[in-house]
Amino acid sequence: MREPAQLINRYRWYEIVGIYCGIAVFLTFVLAPFVEGFLVSLKPLSQLFSSPYRFIPENGSFEAYRTMWESVPGFARYIFNSFFISTIVTTVVLCMVVPAAYAFARFEFKGRGTLLAAFLAVNMFSGAVLLIPLFRLMRTLGVLNTYFAMIVPGVAFLIPSAIWLLRTYMMRIPRELDEAAYVDGASHFYTLRRVILPIAMPGITVVAITTFIGSYAQQFIFALTFNAKSEYMPLPVGLFAYFGRQEVVWNELMAASFVGIAPAMIVIFFLQRYLVSGLTAGAVKQ
Amino acid sequence: MGQLKLDKIQKFYGDFEVLKSIGLEVKNGEFVVFVGPSGCGKSTLLRMIAGLDSTSTGDILIDGVRVNDKPPVQRGIAMVFQSYALYPHMTVFENIAFPLRVERLPEETIREKVEAVAKILQLDKRLHQKPGMLSGGQRQRVAIGRAIVREPKIFLFDEPLSNLDAALRADMRIELSKLHQDLKATMIYVTHDQVEAMTMADRIVVLNAGEIAQVGAPLELYHKPQNLFVAGFIGNPKMNFMPVTCTATDEHGVTVSYAGQSVTLPVAARPDLVGQTLTLGIRPEHLSLGSGDLTVTVTPSVIERLGVNTVAYAALPSGENYCALLPGSAPVRVGAPMQTGIRATDCHLFDGKGQAFERRVDWQTLDRPAVTAA
Numbered sequence: 297m298r299e300p301a302q303l304i305n306r307y308r309w310y311e312i313v314g315i316y317c318g319i320a321v322f323l324t325f326v327l328a329p330f331v332e333g334f335l336v337s338l339k340p341l342s343q344l345f346s347s348p349y350r351f352i353p354e355n356g357s358f359e360a361y362r363t364m365w366e367s368v369p370g371f372a373r374y375i376f377n378s379f380f381i382s383t384i385v386t387t388v389v390l391c392m393v394v395p396a397a398y399a400f401a402r403f404e405f406k407g408r409g410t411l412l413a414a415f416l417a418v419n420m421f422s423g424a425v426l427l428i429p430l431f432r433l434m435r436t437l438g439v440l441n442t443y444f445a446m447i448v449p450g451v452a453f454l455i456p457s458a459i460w461l462l463r464t465y466m467m468r469i470p471r472e473l474d475e476a477a478y479v480d481g482a483s484h485f486y487t488l489r490r491v492i493l494p495i496a497m498p499g500i501t502v503v504a505i506t507t508f509i510g511s512y513a514q515q516f517i518f519a520l521t522f523n524a525k526s527e528y529m530p531l532p533v534g535l536f537a538y539f540g541r542q543e544v545v546w547n548e549l550m551a552a553s554f555v556g557i558a559p560a561m562i563v564i565f566f567l568q569r570y571l572v573s574g575l576t577a578g579a580v581k582q
Numbered sequence: 583m584g585q586l587k588l589d590k591i592q593k594f595y596g597d598f599e600v601l602k603s604i605g606l607e608v609k610n611g612e613f614v615v616f617v618g619p620s621g622c623g624k625s626t627l628l629r630m631i632a633g634l635d636s637t638s639t640g641d642i643l644i645d646g647v648r649v650n651d652k653p654p655v656q657r658g659i660a661m662v663f664q665s666y667a668l669y670p671h672m673t674v675f676e677n678i679a680f681p682l683r684v685e686r687l688p689e690e691t692i693r694e695k696v697e698a699v700a701k702i703l704q705l706d707k708r709l710h711q712k713p714g715m716l717s718g719g720q721r722q723r724v725a726i727g728r729a730i731v732r733e734p735k736i737f738l739f740d741e742p743l744s745n746l747d748a749a750l751r752a753d754m755r756i757e758l759s760k761l762h763q764d765l766k767a768t769m770i771y772v773t774h775d776q777v778e779a780m781t782m783a784d785r786i787v788v789l790n791a792g793e794i795a796q797v798g799a800p801l802e803l804y805h806k807p808q809n810l811f812v813a814g815f816i817g818n819p820k821m822n823f824m825p826v827t828c829t830a831t832d833e834h835g836v837t838v839s840y841a842g843q844s845v846t847l848p849v850a851a852r853p854d855l856v857g858q859t860l861t862l863g864i865r866p867e868h869l870s871l872g873s874g875d876l877t878v879t880v881t882p883s884v885i886e887r888l889g890v891n892t893v894a895y896a897a898l899p900s901g902e903n904y905c906a907l908l909p910g911s912a913p914v915r916v917g918a919p920m921q922t923g924i925r926a927t928d929c930h931l932f933d934g935k936g937q938a939f940e941r942r943v944d945w946q947t948l949d950r951p952a953v954t955a956a
Contacts, residue, residue: 478653479632480681
């Protein structure tokens with residue numbers, strides 16, 4: 297038996313139809329490319345340019361998922377690179393952002409507001425605008441064509457939004473918990489580790505996921521500019537390998553895209569277990 | 583030892599003076615309650631003793647040592663927060679063990695101490711549950727457990743019972759009083775509830791607008807309030823105040839007139855009083871039906887019948903509220919005139935500035951039969 301919805305959640309039939317129509321429109325735009333991409337990956341290359349075009353593949357197979365490894369031998373390495381860069385970026389960002397967000401959420405210090413505003417301002421420049429200066433900087437430092445060149449700018453551009461996100465979460469943790477720990481003799485770092493971190497876990501998970509995804513997405517532009525070595529190429533750049541001189545191997549490209557996203561999907565799947573809400577239940581009487 | 587001395591404590595928020603030169607001494611083992619209306623500075627004062635807020639000027643001494651610049655744990659205090667402030671992700675055991683883990687005590691000692699505390703607070707069966715699964719009273723006990731496990735010199739309580747329902751509050755009040763007797767530790771307790779203050783305190787500190795209005799034993803405050811604020815704040819329903827004019831003073835007391843009647847109140851007189859307007863205070867529970875040394879006739883507008891008492895609310899011709907607390911089911915009705923009698927010995931008298939004339943009664947003998955019988 298389904299429980300009857302609360303009064304505030306009750307809708308008329310036409311309202312429900314309207315809601316679902318709205319959802320359908322946007323979902324189509326989001327999901328259709330994925331569906332089409334997946335279907336393309338199942339088709340033999342010859343069928344892709346058939347006319348009239350058919351969405352449903354005839355005698356479709358997963359052949360492309362096998363041949364993709366052969367036509368671009370370094371592909372596994374690209375996946376690893378992407379994963380590696382994103383993992384390092386996420387780890388570094390978390391290590392820096394957690395104490396920073398705690399400080400911004402709890403302590404009054406000079407320049408706090410200015411700093412937070414500055415973070416927002418930095419976020420308004422996309423990395424692309426700063427590519428040339430960054431490139432010169434990297435060249436001066438002699439770190440072009442290294443993992444370092446892709447990781448450091450990635451970290452730098454992801455920290456501001458991560459701080460904002462986590463600070464907001466931490467401000468919702470009752471201040472009495474800090475005070476109680478302080479009265480009991482705990483230092484700020486002890487409080488952060490034993491009290492704040494476990495309670496902020498859902499918030500930290502959100503930050504970890506957005507950072508990971510953000511790093512995955514922004515690799516392309518940094519890798520393209522700061523790295524010319526094919527063994528350090530991350531996935532988005534690696535996919536270019538399927539763009540041949542003569543033709544684009546579309547089915548393998550699509551198959552490779554799906555395979556390439558898989559590790560990230562798995563990571564996010566594991567992280568979302570920590571997205572439990574209501575963890576502060578019983579902490580303080582509101 | 584847990585002896586506390588506050589020496590000329592002041593606190594400013596910007597230009598606003600929250601606390602005005604507070605001086606107070608608390609003896610070892612004493613249960614002192616800070617009471618006052620919201621915003622009187624009582625919580626700020628407690629937080630300053632705890633070390634959570636700093637003083638603007640003045641010294642805090644614990645056992646003769648100035649502790650202004652010491653962190654809470656070095657002051658030897660423990661605090662119980664109004665909102666409990668339990669760590670939601672830890673079990674009851676870990677919550678109570680937290681201060682000991684900070685001290686890095688060996689596991690064995692921690693286990694022993696926590697279990698001993700849990701026994702006192704009847705939490706032994708709850709040790710492996712998380713705070714979210716406990717009731718309000720149990721959560722409060724965990725918070726108290728976290729305070730006592732460290733064996734501090736001074737306990738600070740910041741309105742610890744205000745989040746509990748009335749029945750539970752009464753139970754916890756008794757438990758806290760017992761705890762105080764068992765631990766014999768100094769306790770400082772902040773509340774806005776005068777019942778908590780009256781029932782638990784050895785001494786009550788009444789705060790008003792950042793100043794100490796009066797310090798004294800509960801019954802002393804009840805019988806000999808030093809000013810209008812304390813008179814009105816202690817006691818429920820509130821003391822009745824009526825404007826009177828002084829007509830004469832002598833060694834027996836001050837003679838005042840009210841609505842054509844004259845009565846001599848046994849209070850210590852001061853010179854140059856004749857002709858001045860004073861305030862006569864009389865507690866609702868000291869009124870009786872019929873005539874007295876002073877007789878006031880009013881018409882009740884609301885009557886509350888509580889079974890054990892009847893409370894009649896009326897207004898004096900001058901506009902002041904006038905309330906009578908009569909025993910049992912008293913024969914009074916809404917809209918029907920009610921004659922109340924006042925005994926001169928029950929009266930309080932205040933001057934134009936709200937300061938009391940000292941009553942010529944010994945409050946300790948007033949309740950002697952009742953107190954010694956108990």
